[in-house]
Amino acid sequence: MTILRAFILLFIFELLPSTSLNLAPSSLLETAIRSAYVAGNLMTSATASDKGVEVTKLNKKDLLTKIDPLCEEAIKKTILARFPDHLILGEESVEPGPSASSMALSSFLEKSRATKKPLWIIDPIDGTTNFVHDLRYSAPSVACCVNGEVVVGCVFDPYANETFWAVKNEGAFLNGERISVKPEACLEDSVIAMGAPPGKLSASKSIKGFEGLLPKVRTIRMLGSAALMLGWVACGRLNCYWEWDLSSWDVAAGGLIVEEAGGRMRGLEEDTLKFDVSERKIIADDGKCGNDVREVLKESGLF
Numbered sequence: 262m263t264i265l266r267a268f269i270l271l272f273i274f275e276l277l278p279s280t281s282l283n284l285a286p287s288s289l290l291e292t293a294i295r296s297a298y299v300a301g302n303l304m305t306s307a308t309a310s311d312k313g314v315e316v317t318k319l320n321k322k323d324l325l326t327k328i329d330p331l332c333e334e335a336i337k338k339t340i341l342a343r344f345p346d347h348l349i350l351g352e353e354s355v356e357p358g359p360s361a362s363s364m365a366l367s368s369f370l371e372k373s374r375a376t377k378k379p380l381w382i383i384d385p386i387d388g389t390t391n392f393v394h395d396l397r398y399s400a401p402s403v404a405c406c407v408n409g410e411v412v413v414g415c416v417f418d419p420y421a422n423e424t425f426w427a428v429k430n431e432g433a434f435l436n437g438e439r440i441s442v443k444p445e446a447c448l449e450d451s452v453i454a455m456g457a458p459p460g461k462l463s464a465s466k467s468i469k470g471f472e473g474l475l476p477k478v479r480t481i482r483m484l485g486s487a488a489l490m491l492g493w494v495a496c497g498r499l500n501c502y503w504e505w506d507l508s509s510w511d512v513a514a515g516g517l518i519v520e521e522a523g524g525r526m527r528g529l530e531e532d533t534l535k536f537d538v539s540e541r542k543i544i545a546d547d548g549k550c551g552n553d554v555r556e557v558l559k560e561s562g563l564f
């Protein structure tokens with residue numbers, strides 16, 4: 262009886278998503294969401310000692326807890342159970358630092374191209390400092406790339422129980438409802454988010470940018486999770502988010518969610534037309550204020 266019921270449930274679960282999307286992206290999406298949930302549940306059930314900082318990576322500001330590798334393993338296991346031959350690039354499997362991160366990405370993209378296998382780019386806990394300090398704004402981020410392009414992305418906020426996802430050309434969603442950016446007519450009315458990055462150079466760029474921007478916008482927020490700030494641009498809570506130095510796993514899922522919500526995800530220095538996961542300096546916007554923000558950053562001497 263129970264086995265029969267399990268079979269029926271499994272059958273329904275397999276059928277449901279494929280009715281609205283074609284099969285391949287929907288099974289990638291289902292796996293992305295499922296794996297983000299597994300990691301998110303580990304985050305919310307973590308005890309205080311689990312959140313103890315195990316290692317500081319590059320410097321005292323770059324933290325790693327006991328839970329990060331557990332979440333990464335859980336995400337990988339979930340993906341590989343469904344797609345045993347797919348490639349996975351995870352933050353915790355790469356040495357700290359921008360150059361190791363860029364090298365790992367290009368070698369995985371190359372491998373993905375050569376083997377024609379999808380590449381998953383995952384961040385088990387985006388916003389680790391928030392996680393450690395109980396600031397309740399951090400999230401697993403799971404993206405899948407085909408031919409070097411992100412086709413599916415999911416960011417799950419386990420505290421607010423908010424699931425952001427997007428499928429290439431199929432739109433962006435929050436808890437199953439379609440979302441879109443909310444363009445603000447002028448920069449003075451825009452709420453801008455930015456990073457407070459640990460690196461010396463990116464910190465000094467951020468301070469300059471903050472100084473230039475603050476008098477010209479409604480306000481600035483530094484919320485501490487790139488993946489979630491991108492989700493928040495996508496659903497219209499923020500007009501723009503920029504950051505000087507990020508890795509592919511911070512932005513892969515969120516970038517697609519912004520684009521599919523009608524926003525723009527671009528390189529900060531050069532006006533790239535299309536979002537590229539190798540881009541480490543990014544600006545995401547509501548389709549409107551990003552150009553003005555870039556002008557102010559340029560005037561402030563960032564580039």
Ligand SMILES: *[C@@H]1O[C@H](CO)[C@@H](O)[C@H](O)[C@H]1NC(C)=O
Nearest residue numbers: 421422423424435436437438
């Ligand atoms: C979280 O949200 C989903 C809908 O996205 C809902 O089905 C689920 O019951 C919620 N869980 C909790 C614990 O509120």
